[in-house]
Amino acid sequence: MTDLERPVKRRTKAPHNYQGRRLVVMLMPGDVIGFREEKCRKVFTAPIDRVFRAVVGWNVEAEREERKTNRRKRRGTKRRARR
Numbered sequence: 001m002t003d004l005e006r007p008v009k010r011r012t013k014a015p016h017n018y019q020g021r022r023l024v025v026m027l028m029p030g031d032v033i034g035f036r037e038e039k040c041r042k043v044f045t046a047p048i049d050r051v052f053r054a055v056v057g058w059n060v061e062a063e064r065e066e067r068k069t070n071r072r073k074r075r076g077t078k079r080r081a082r083r
Contacts (some may be wrong), residue, residue: 004029
């Protein structure tokens, strides 16, 4: 694997908003990821490890919700609501 020595920029294929602007994603030295809209100068950056932790958390939460709905489906409507 090659170490990141200079910024790498890539543009998304599809627009992300109603204005038709695509996102530009940048991997930068110092383990930083940056995002900006195409044709805009404002760059939003974050440490890669924080982005990784956030994405892992989102995936864990989605898996929990999926298991929860599957459990509810298996139980059916046999249980009554507690008062």
